[in-house]
């Protein structure tokens with residue numbers, strides 16, 4: 001799979017580190033109850049089809065939100081995350 005880094009162009013996915021779904025940064029509030037934190041830390045969806053994931057391009061340090069199809073491995077879009 002190739003991901004197009006907004007800074008470097010198309011690169012092999014092995015240059016990137018996967019950080020999970022792009023909504024991964026939507027953390028519970030610090031005072032949220034234990035079940036909210038348990039869900040956040042341990043429960044992940046495993047969808048078949050289009051997803052939006054957060055990747056980190058190791059050589060240039062750019063965070064990239066990648067929209068891709070988990071069935072076909074097609075990358076639909078890649079955009080820098082501020």
Ligand SMILES: [Zn+2]
Nearest residue numbers: 005008057060
């Ligand atoms: Zn890059």
